[in-house]
Amino acid sequence: MAVLRPFSMLPQLNSGVLLLVGSDEALQRQLAEAILQEKRDFNISIHLATSLPLPSERDHLRPSIDLVVFMIDIKSKYSLKNVETSLAYVDASFFLGKVCFLVTGVGRVNACSIEMNAVCKLGETYCSPVLFCELELEGVRAATAQRLVQMLRICTGHIPGVSALSFVSLMRKSDDN
Amino acid sequence: MDETVAEYIRRTVLKIPRDEIKVMLQKWGFLSEAQLQTLNFHQIKDNISQEVVQLCEENSADIKQAAVLDIIYNHIYQNKRMWSVYQMKKTGEELEYFDITDFKKKFKRRLRSALQNVTITFKEYEDNAIWIRVAWGTPYKKPNQYKPSYVVYHSQTPYVFISSSVLKSTLPLLCQALIVASNYHDIREMELRSHSLNSLKDIVFKRYSQNFQTCTPKPLEGGNVEPENADIRIVEENRSEKERIHRLNQEVFGSGPQPKLEFAQYRLETMFKSDPKMDVLDKKEPFRCLIKFSSPHLLESLKSLAPAGMADAPLSPLLTCIPHKARNYFKIREKKGLYPESFVSP
Secondary structure, eight states: OOOBOTTSSOOOTTEEEEEEEOSOHHHHHHHHHHHHHSOOSSEEEEEEESSSSOOGGGGGGOOOOSEEEEEEETTOHHHHHHHHHHGGGBOGGGGTTOEEEEEEOTTOGGGOOSOHHHHHHHHHHTTOOEEEOOTTSHHHHHHHHHHHHHHHHHHTTOSTTOOHHHHHHHHHHHHHO | OOHHHHHHHHHHHHHSOGGGHHHHHHHHOOSOHHHHHHOOOSSOHHHHHHHHHHHHHHTTOOHHHHHHHHHHHHHHTGGGSOEEEEEEEOSSOOOOOOOHHHHHHHHHHHHHHHOSSEEEEEEEOTTSEEEEEEEEEETTEEEEEEEEEEEEEETTSSEEEEEOOSOGGGHHHHHHHHHHHTTOSEEEEEEEEESOHHHHHHHHTTOSOOOOGGGOOOOOTTTTSSSOOOOTTEEETTHHHHHHHHHHHHHHHOSSOOOOOOEEEEEEEEEOOOOTTTOSSOOSSEEEEEEEEEOTTHHHHHHTTTTTTSSOSSOOHHHHTHHHHTOSEEEEEGGGOOOGGGTOOO
16 A cells, blocks of 8 residues: 655645545534635645545555645544554654644534543554644634644645754643643 | 313413414314404413413313313424334235214224223314224223324225334234224234324325336436536536436435435344354344434435445445335344445445
8 A cells, every 4th residue: 555655746836735634524624714715825726635645546646645634533533543554654754754643623622522531642653743623613713724724834834944853842841741 | 170181281282382372273163263362472372372271261172172281282393203014914905984073983993892991082174084092991090091092094094103102012902993993904014104294195105206117217327416517626526427427316305305204123133244263243143233314304405425425325224124125123143134234435
């Protein structure tokens, strides 16, 4: 099976490519639209996938991916399992700052069916930041979109002096406290 | 007028939403138009019900009329009751002309021969449905009007819809009277229950849009999966997979709206199989387990499981056979050896 690699293709000028992986397609699409509405100074293209590996018939069309966002719905165990199996198809060099976990459904803890601990551990094992949000709320969705755009900007190297790796180590510091 | 009748009419009127009282009384047709004119519907329901009772007193209503009002109410608010489908069987193939008066006569005679104290009321509706309301008493007690059974029977069909009384012992009596009156020989419960009477009818009369495995029309390639992707900046990686799911879903559920059911229940009576070395739970006793799926609209939610990415397509036939088999209560025994847990991943 094809493993996803960060530099499989030459990067394009002034653009960033985001890959959203998650089983809830409706939420995924809403988030993608929210991201595209954000103000920014570079082009974003968003790829939506339910799971990895990505279908190989499109490999030649796919640009190199700058940031992979794994979406986990706290209300669905299936979504966590889906992300866990998908992680096997990500090249190790992605985990130098080009992966983040997005946990949605935080607004409804009583309907929670996966343990917070499991999610935090996932972030720790894969050295990647975990973002918590509630994508069903429009305001939070927009704020999340903003954060992701900012992260994408770092990952594509549009911010001088900050690399994906340095950003992720900053995030880790605050985690350990 | 009898005290209990007055009280029963009053309580029935109180159940009706205030702005529907007038329409329902008109449907009832017991009070004249002139009498209805005198009613003031712009006051609290308690007062309206008192006035209605007073008018009924003038017309000297009896329990029969009160029962008709109750049928009208339950016909409109049929979703408040739980309905169960029964299927009747004939031994021979003889076709008979259905006579409604004969049916009523036989039904009444049969019930009365077993129990003197019953109130039996019929009302026919335009769609060939006969509504029957039976209030049950005991040999020494008057019928309890507040715990009646309702039966909906469509002549020329072997199906009966029963919303039975809380008095469980009355059900066999009711079934007996039904087969005698409609010239059948046997009746059995189909294990199909729902609040929505119309959906049950849709299922057993096969009125919902269903797809037959033999003649599935080929869906147009790439057609109507999702509203076409307007934004070229969003790329669907799993488009072909989505089309597959959509096609499978279409094959199983059809394209139309689904009948409304609220739950499906699976009772497992299978042996627990494990490694004989482990010696745990390796008993000869069945492994008892009950799995209940419930939702305000079960079939629609099953239909959207795979497209929402919450289960793999195609779904287990155990879940999708509900409308075809016309039942939502299942017992799973050993010889089939099916474990429904492995089919759905919630």
